[in-house]
Amino acid sequence: MEQLSNTEFGSYYQNYIEKASNYNSILEGLESTQNELLEFYNALPESKLTYQYEVGKWTPKDILLHLIDSERIFAYRALRIARNDKTSLPGFEENDYVPQANANMRDLSDLLEEFISVRVSTLTLFKSFSEEQLLRIGTASSYPVSVRAIGYITIGHALHHKQIIEERYL
Template structure:
């Protein structure tokens, strides 16, 4: 997927996520990855949600909340840049978000509902972007990032964490 996005459209840190995006069409990728992720999460037992594979590592519930929080932040970035807002945006400390999320107190149903709402919002947002908007670039966390790079990052970030869950938690 990396060929869809030019190297100057994102910080190299995001290359892993962009490379995991499976569909050239951002909206299709967000839709299909949403279904795959929800199906997987529905297959998990409640007790698995609060499991962490090592001391200091996030639980599955916390990973899911991390995906939700990150998607909200990145969708906001995409909206700002698509609307030609040139204000540089600060980064965020993902490690501060997790312990303050109370993710382990939520049921699988509640987490999935929140994920689905956020993803549906992202899908609607990206459906409204034309080709010109997708190419707009803004600055976040001190680096340039295009609207379309954000779309691929959302799908690839989710896939990355799904792979981690399957490898290390189950």
């Protein structure tokens, strides 16, 4: 991983950055976690896909669609900052998205297809960035963030949620 400065992301994202630290590059991490998540979800028992370990908690399908939605938002932020847009980008309330997304009504294969599509798009976007663009810093969710930090946040966010499923759902 490139040596990120703590000025390139808000402290809220430290956990995600740490989880992504095993990867030498953003592209390697995005490709690897795509494969890891596909294998992981395909191996989950059908009975666990809509399981809640506690009332009101998300199911693994909810989590997968949350990863998809979040990645779209992260990629949008990266695009705007890379293009030198100085607009402060708002946060989003993830807990408002999940009940509206109806993930549990969808087939796993459909969700995984959407995940692959979004991940391929994210990979293509990050491949297009120059070193200068990757180092650009903007503001998202009231915190400074670099384009490259957004890449590692995307990777770490997926790994974080995979770990939660492993620890609390299986």
